[in-house]
Amino acid sequence: MGNNIILKAVNITKIFPGVTALNNVNFDIREGEIHSLVGENGSGKSTLIKIISGVYQPTSGEIYISGQKVDHLNPIKAKELGISVVHQELSLINTQSVVESFYYPQITLSNGFLNWKKMKRDISQFLKDLNIEINIEEKVGRLPIGKKQLLEIARAVYYNSKVILLDEPTSSLSENEIWKLFEIISKLKTKQVSIVYISHKINEVLEISDRITVLKDGRITNQMKKEEASVEKIISSMVGKTLNFKYSNPEELQKIKNSRPHFKDKKILLKFENISNKKDLKNISLEVRKGEIHGFFGVIGSGRTETIKSVLGINDLKSGKIIFEDKEVRFRSPYSALKNGIAYATENRREEGLIFTFDFKSNISLVKFNKEDRKFIDFNLEKSLANEAIKKFEIKIPSVSSGVRELSGGNQQKVVISKYFLSHPKLLILDEPTKGIDVGAKEEIYRFIFDLANSGITVILISSELPEIMMLCDRVTIFKSGKTISTFNLNEVTEEDILKSATA
Numbered sequence: 001m002g003n004n005i006i007l008k009a010v011n012i013t014k015i016f017p018g019v020t021a022l023n024n025v026n027f028d029i030r031e032g033e034i035h036s037l038v039g040e041n042g043s044g045k046s047t048l049i050k051i052i053s054g055v056y057q058p059t060s061g062e063i064y065i066s067g068q069k070v071d072h073l074n075p076i077k078a079k080e081l082g083i084s085v086v087h088q089e090l091s092l093i094n095t096q097s098v099v100e101s102f103y104y105p106q107i108t109l110s111n112g113f114l115n116w117k118k119m120k121r122d123i124s125q126f127l128k129d130l131n132i133e134i135n136i137e138e139k140v141g142r143l144p145i146g147k148k149q150l151l152e153i154a155r156a157v158y159y160n161s162k163v164i165l166l167d168e169p170t171s172s173l174s175e176n177e178i179w180k181l182f183e184i185i186s187k188l189k190t191k192q193v194s195i196v197y198i199s200h201k202i203n204e205v206l207e208i209s210d211r212i213t214v215l216k217d218g219r220i221t222n223q224m225k226k227e228e229a230s231v232e233k234i235i236s237s238m239v240g241k242t243l244n245f246k247y248s249n250p251e252e253l254q255k256i257k258n259s260r261p262h263f264k265d266k267k268i269l270l271k272f273e274n275i276s277n278k279k280d281l282k283n284i285s286l287e288v289r290k291g292e293i294h295g296f297f298g299v300i301g302s303g304r305t306e307t308i309k310s311v312l313g314i315n316d317l318k319s320g321k322i323i324f325e326d327k328e329v330r331f332r333s334p335y336s337a338l339k340n341g342i343a344y345a346t347e348n349r350r351e352e353g354l355i356f357t358f359d360f361k362s363n364i365s366l367v368k369f370n371k372e373d374r375k376f377i378d379f380n381l382e383k384s385l386a387n388e389a390i391k392k393f394e395i396k397i398p399s400v401s402s403g404v405r406e407l408s409g410g411n412q413q414k415v416v417i418s419k420y421f422l423s424h425p426k427l428l429i430l431d432e433p434t435k436g437i438d439v440g441a442k443e444e445i446y447r448f449i450f451d452l453a454n455s456g457i458t459v460i461l462i463s464s465e466l467p468e469i470m471m472l473c474d475r476v477t478i479f480k481s482g483k484t485i486s487t488f489n490l491n492e493v494t495e496e497d498i499l500k501s502a503t504a
Contacts, residue, residue: 003030003031004030005028005029005030005031005064005067006030006031006065006066006162006163006194007028007052007063007064007065007083007163007194008027008028008029008064008065009025009026009027009028009048009051009052009061009062009063009064010026010061010062011024011025011026011060011061012026012048012051012060012061012062012063013025013058013059013061014044014047014051014056014058014059014218015059019398021044021047022044022051022058022218023217023219024061024219025044025048025061025215025218025219025220027048027052027220029194029196030194031192031194032189032190032191032192032193032194033189033194033195033210034185034194034195034197034208034209034210034211035194035195035196035197035209035211035213036197036198036205036208036209036211036212036213037049037196037197037213038198038199038200038202038212038213038214038215038234038238038438039216039238039438040216040410040438040439040440040441042217042396042407042408042410042411043216043218043238043438044217044219045198045215046167047218049165049167049196051063051073052078052083052165052196053075053083053085053165054074054075054076054077054083055075057073065082066081079159079161082161082162082163083161083162083163083165084156084159084161084163084165085156085165086149086153086156086167086169087167090148090149090152091152092140092148093140094139094140094141095139095140096139096140097136097137097138097139097140098123098135098136098137098138098151099116099119099120099123099136099137101140101151101155102119102123102155102158120136123136123158124136126154126158127154130154130187131180131183132150132154132180132184134147134150134151145172146172146173146174146177147177148172149169149170149171149172149173149177149181150173150177150180150181150184153169153181153184157184157188157193162193162194163193163194163196164188164193164194164195164196166196166197166198167198168198168199168200168436169181169197170199170201171435171436172435178204182207182208185197185208200436200437200439200442202231202234202235202439203231205229205234206226206230206231206234209226209229210225211224211225212224212226212229212234214234214237214238216237221237221238222234222237238438238439238440266289267289268287268288268289268290268323269288269289269324269325269426269427269458270287270288270311270322270323270324270458271286271288271321271322271323271324272284272285272286272287272307272311272320272322272323273285273320273322273323274320274321275307275319275320275322276317276318276319276320277306277310277315277317277318278316278318279306279315280301280303280306280482281306281307281310281482282481282482282483283320283483284307284482284484285484286477286487287487288427288460289458290458291453291456292453292458292459292473292474292475293453293459293461293472293474294459294460294461294473294475294477295460295461295462295463295472295475295476296308296460296461296462296463296476296477296479297463297464297466297476297477297478297479297498297502298478298479298480298502299464299480299502302479302480302481302502303479303480303481303482303483303484304462304479305431305462306482307479308344308429308431308460310322311331311342312331312333312337312342312344313330313331313332313336313337314333314334317330324340324342325426338370338425339371341425341426341427342425342427342429343420343423343425343427343428343429344420344429344431345416345417345420345428345429345430345431346416346431347431347432347462354404354412354415356403356405358404359400359401359402359403360397360399360401360415361382361383361385361386361400362382363404363415363419364382364385364386364389364415364418364419364422365377365381365382365385365386365419366419367419367420367422367423368385368419368423368424383400385422386400387400388422389414389418389422392418392421393414393415393417393418393421393444393448394414394444395407395411395414395418396408396411408437408441409436409437409438409441410437410438410441410444410445411441413434413441414441414444414445414448417430417433417445417448421452421457425457426457426458427457427458427459427460428452428458428459428460429459429462430449430459430460430461430462431462432463432464433445433449433461434446434463434468435464446471446472449472450472461473466495466499467495469490470490470495470498473490474489474490475487475488475489475490476488476490476498478498478501478502479502480502485501488501
C-alpha cells in the first residue's frame with residue numbers, strides 16, 4: 001500500500017429536506033489500500049458513496065481525484081476518472097450473456113463492427129486470471145446470485161478502475177465465494193487498485209481492511225488502522241455506546257424462549273406431506289407447530305425458498321399434500337395464501353417487498369387492504385396503520401407521506417415486516433430478514449421476531465446465517481438438494497451437528 005492519496009473527500013456536508021445526512025465528513029483512500037466504511041443503517045455510508053461516485057452533489061465540501069479538484073462530479077465523469085461502484089442491488093441485465101455484459105465498444109470494434117471473437121477470448125482469459133469460473137456464453141439471468149456478484153465485481157476490474165467501491169459485496173455469497181472475493185481483492189491490491197469496502201460484517205472488515213472508518217448519524221466517530229481495531233471498538237463507535245445485545249445473548253434468549261406461552265401446546269399449524277415439483281423439490285415432508293419460530297436452513301439452492309413458493313402457489317406442485325389448520329389446501333397465489341392467513345416477506349425487499357412509487361403509508365397499508373378486499377382507501381386508517389408501524393417497529397422516516405426508496409436497508413426491512421404484521425397473519429414467513437443490515441438493526445429485527453411469536457403468530461425463518469437460526473428458532477429443518485434431511489429441536493443440537501447434516 002502506497003501513501004499517495006488517490007481520492008479525497010474534504011468537509012463533505014449533505015442536507016436533504018429536514019435531514020442532515022452528512023456533516024463535515026473527511027474521507028480519503030490511498031493507492032492500493034483497502035479502506036472499509038462501516039456504520040449502522042442511516043449512518044450516512046450510502047450518501048457518502050453516492051457523492052464520491054457522482055450520484056449526489058454535496059451541499060458543501062470538495063472532492064479531489066488524483067490530486068485534482070473535481071467540480072460537478074457525475075456518474076459518467078466518475079467512471080472516466082476511474083471510480084467504479086458495485087452496488088448491493090446489481091446492475092446486470094439478465095437477458096445478456098456473460099460476455100455481452102462486458103460490452104465496451106472502444107476496445108472491441110474491428111472495421112466498425114464488434115469483434116466477438118476477440119471479446120470472448122479476452123473475457124475468458126480475464127476471468128481465468130481472476131480465478132472466476134463462469135461460462136461466458138451463459139445468460140446472466142441463469143447465474144446464481146453469488147456468481148452474479150462476482151461478475152459485477154469482475155466488470156469493475158475490467159474497466160481499469162483506480163478505485164472500486166464495494167457495497168455489501170458478500171451479502172449474497174457463500175463462504176467459498178467470500179474467500180474467492182478476498183483473493184480477487186488481494187490481487188487488485190498488488191496492482192495498486194484501491195478498494196472502499198462497505199460492510200455490516202465486522203469480522204470481514206477486520207480480515208480484509210488496511211484502515212477502517214466508522215460513521216454515525218452523518219459524522220465520522222472513529223478512523224483506525226487494522227491493528228488498532230477490534231469488534232468491540234467498532235461496535236461502540238457505530239452505536240455511540242457499549243451495547244448489551246439482549247437478543248444476541250444465548251442465556252437471555254433461552255429465558256425469552258422458555259417464557260413464550262404460545263409454543264407450549266404443540267399443535268400442528270402447517271404440514272407438508274411428500275410435496276414435489278417438476279424442478280427442484282423431492283418429497284418434502286415437515287411440520288410447523290403453532291406459535292413456534294421454525295428455521296429453514298441450507299445452502300443457497302437447497303430448496304428452502306422453493307418450498308415456500310410452492311406453498312404460496314408461485315411454483316406448481318407435481319405431487320404431495322399441504323395441510324394448513326387441519327385442512328388440505330392448494331393456494332393459487334400469494335394473495336390467496338394471504339387471505340387464508342399466510343404472509344410472506346420476500347428476501348428481495350427492493351424488487352418484491354416494496355413499491356418505490358408509493359409513499360410509506362401506502363406501502364404499509366397495501367397488504368391489509370388487499371387481504372380485506374377493500375374497494376376504497378380509508379385514508380384515516382391508512383395514516384393510523386403507518387403511525388402504528390413507526391411506533392412499534394421504530395422506523396426512522398420524516399413523515400408517513402415520505403418515500404421508501406431512500407430509507408436505509410434496516411428501515412426498509414422494518415417496513416416490509418411491519419406491513420405483514422399489521423395484516424394479522426396466522427403464519428409469517430421471513431426470508432433472509434437480516435440480509436444486508438447492520439448489527440444494531442439486526443438486534444431490533446430479532447426483538448420484532450420474538451414479539452411476533454409472543455403475540456401468537458407462527459414464524460418460519462429462512463436464513464443462511466446459522467448463528468441466527470441457533471439464537472432465534474425453537475426448531476430447524478435442514479434442506480439439501482431439494483430434500484428435507486432432518487428436523488432438530490435446537491435445545492438438543494450444536495451448530496456442528498446442523499452443519500454436518502446440511503453438508504454431509
